Amino acid sequence: MASPAVSPDSSSHEGLSSVNSAPACSPTSDSENLSPDELELLAKLEEQNRLLEADSKSMRSMNGSRRNSGSSLVSSSSASSNLSHLEEDTWILWGRIVNEWDEWRKKKEKLLKELIRKGIPHHFRAIVWQLLCSATDMPVKNQYSELLKMSSPCEKLIRRDIARTYPEHEFFKGQDSLGQEVLFNVMKAYSLVDREVGYCQGSAFIVGLLLMQVRNHPRARRSCVFVRLMQEYRLRELFKPSMAELGLCIYQFEYMLQ
Template identity: 55%
Template sequence: MSGIPQNSVPINNNELIVTNGNNNCPHSVLSDEELKLLAKLEEQNRIIETDVKALNSLQSNSGHSRRSSDTSQVSEISQMNSESNDQDLSNGRDVWQIWGQLINDWNNQSKKNKTLQELVRKGIPHHLRGMVWQLLCNAPNCSVRDQYSDFLRQSSVCEKVIKRDIARTYPEHDFFKEKGSPGQEGLFNVMKAYSIHDSEVGYCQGSAFLVGVLLLNMPEEDAFAVFTCLMQDYRLREMYKPTMAELGLCIYQLECMVQELLPELYMHFQSQNYHTSMYASSWFLTLFTSCLPLHIAYRVLDLFLYDGIEMIFRISIAILLLCKEDLLRLDMEGLLRYFQKEMPSKCETDPDYLVNLCVQVKYDQKKMKKLAKDYQTVKAKEQEELVELRRLRTENRLLRQRIENLEHESAELADKLIQGQVCRAQEAEDNFVIKRELAAIRQQELEAKNELE
């Protein structure tokens, strides 16, 4: 995808309005026939993606590059899927119709709606994703949306850092790779606007990846509104604060989950001195947008916007389950390289399986709350110990200063003592000389008297 896709907004129970994210095109109403056509096109795209993913899987198993293409293999895979295409297209049309009904009647929907949950877990249709994301996080009602243009006219203390990091955000993606491109300008604008809106957080490295994914699915102003909602309502703001206290809590909770659900892998990580923060920090900070291929990152955001932060824990465990056998064979260096290089392609093999696996992961809300309390207790104890440590360090510093002063005084006294001893020795020597001279004079006096007599 080299540009911003189209986005939709609801108007009534039977129609959808589609708007373009890049320009101000007039609104067009989609009839039921056109909606069915869009569903068919979407399903055809999905089938093509399925073929390509299956081909990549075959190539990886045979030792070839994932980027190479083999038309004969594509034809074989397509033939295998051709029998189910008609049924898939019918299901695709049904899914689009259901999504249309849900969107048009969104104000009457509840997040506890099982139909909505199942649809989100199967993946939001690409051309509806930007709009559904906004609805899931209630971005249309975001109070700061209307201030976006005002923020752009102001200056931010974070501008230099934001500009430096923009070039590192999806550098190989057509929408972002060119300097001064719409993608880079959009990234800068949204990050700058948020740094002005929330000066306490300002700009946090890594958040640009999340904003980049939003910009690929909606215009700047909408991306700003969604990002603001994510920060305020989905625990991300606490994650991005300078202390990153929330990130520490999430890492602690995930480590406890790994210890309980994957004890063998946990022990292996411990034996290699491979800490949870070494692989999971970016997962929480960027919601996997910097770690996984974009089409999987979209699925992650689908789940996150519906279920919240618990889905990041579930997906983390699912990835570790998926890669467990590989990870158990690796040392520290291999683990570092695996999570960076091989894990994304492993997840790309079957995204639906990964999502189904994460949904099945055991997640106990009560236990997570207890872990949060335990963490706070541990941190409070650490804080007390830190205060005590600082007090002891202060006392130690004062004692060191006192010792240094005493040593200085001792050195001065030693110098004085040595000088006194030298002086006394010199006086004794002078006294000896004087006595000797006096004896000589007395001898001379005695001799003089004898001569006079």
């Protein structure tokens, strides 16, 4: 059931990879596809981001010059007010994006990439990650329950390493915790889907990070996101037995540091 590795020069990557590879663009580059309400909302977000940045610089300046606490309190209050408005507007915008995902991907792709670069709000992150990598369309979603009933040759290794994955995080803390059990299930399922890679300890940290964001979503989708990342975005190359890709990445990183 192992899937072929994605070629480094493949041009078929979409979703998350297109976000990383696309050049920077102005939020107004797709303005012809936006409604007046959306244009107004984006303008408000830009303005409030500017105000928040100005408030932040002002507070740092006042703290550095040790001005009186009353001035600092006024500035802090202003920043909090701006932040609350920003959060409300951001919630409205991302609600529209999620509900109209296909339209945004087809007609407002450049703007969507720009908004993703600025940061996906926490409450929308799980669903947007799934939409970005088309996790809901994967065959493994329907196979997940059956995979959990099967036996994997990697089970002992996975069990051994579970306690070492984010041991201080509340979700994974404690033997037989919900987080550890979910993490084990996802790692076991993947070891059966991709028998060439099987299980490698470092991959559990990627799954753990995903679970922190999508823990309240259907369990099959958690596995689908990881499978998609591994098979379509070259992550599996880092965990293949030879670890040749990992060695290359380490060399590139060390060269950049020099």
